[in-house]
Amino acid sequence: MEGKRDKCEICGKDLVYATKIGGYKELICEFCENIINTNIYCEDGHYICDSCHIKGPIEIIEDICEKTNIKDPFKLADKIMKHHKFKMYGPEHHVLTPAVIITVLRNNNITKTNGELITLFDIKEAIRRASKIPGGWCGFYGSCGAGMGSGVAISIFTGANPSKNIPRSLANEMTSRSLSKIADNLEHCCKRSVKISICEALDFMKEKFNINLNFYQKKCAFSILNDKCEKASCPMF
Numbered sequence: 001m002e003g004k005r006d007k008c009e010i011c012g013k014d015l016v017y018a019t020k021i022g023g024y025k026e027l028i029c030e031f032c033e034n035i036i037n038t039n040i041y042c043e044d045g046h047y048i049c050d051s052c053h054i055k056g057p058i059e060i061i062e063d064i065c066e067k068t069n070i071k072d073p074f075k076l077a078d079k080i081m082k083h084h085k086f087k088m089y090g091p092e093h094h095v096l097t098p099a100v101i102i103t104v105l106r107n108n109n110i111t112k113t114n115g116e117l118i119t120l121f122d123i124k125e126a127i128r129r130a131s132k133i134p135g136g137w138c139g140f141y142g143s144c145g146a147g148m149g150s151g152v153a154i155s156i157f158t159g160a161n162p163s164k165n166i167p168r169s170l171a172n173e174m175t176s177r178s179l180s181k182i183a184d185n186l187e188h189c190c191k192r193s194v195k196i197s198i199c200e201a202l203d204f205m206k207e208k209f210n211i212n213l214n215f216y217q218k219k220c221a222f223s224i225l226n227d228k229c230e231k232a233s234c235p236m237f
Helices: 050-067 073-081 092-107 120-130 137-141 145-158 165-182 190-209
Strands: 015-017 025-028 035-038 040-042
Touching (some): 050 092, 073 092, 073 190, 092 120, 092 145, 137 145, 145 190, 165 190
16 A cells, blocks of 8 residues: 655645656755755655755754753654754654764763763764765665664764674664664654664663663654654554
């Protein structure tokens, strides 16, 4: 069954997700006016590029994570997602996942696997890396950006790079575990994907590094704002 359609932020009409070469269009971003070849656009031709889409929310994530002393990852994620400039859907959620994970590790005085303190640089590095994951990655490349964000967090926590066998493997294992839970046959929801990825990261850190973080999951605060909400079928509802 075809899911409900995402909406254009300019006019509110349905978005088009083109999957064939004839569906791609050269469109001008409504904000920066750069011309982009894209397969995601409004049925009336409106288009917002990824850079403009995430510009405001990325600044929100960085600002809150830099200043907060919140130790509960779900409380921090909800605080950011409730900001009036943070959207219901979009690639900013790819960034939110690792930023929240790394921030709460810092706020809980957890050191990295090499014994070093987690710093603001690590949070900004999580944001920088995850900002490169484009929108629509879940459907077009089979890899949800929020799930990939959990792998980014573990990569930073372990100091992984392509030539470090175990840290690299741990980062990939983290991503795969998040993606396996995100692949749930439900209507796509960025909020759910973020929270699933955080859940998996908490279990992963407990299992691999004996790290136990205190947290409390409240009922989803976004259900009433999302006309595509799966409600009781969603594990985060």
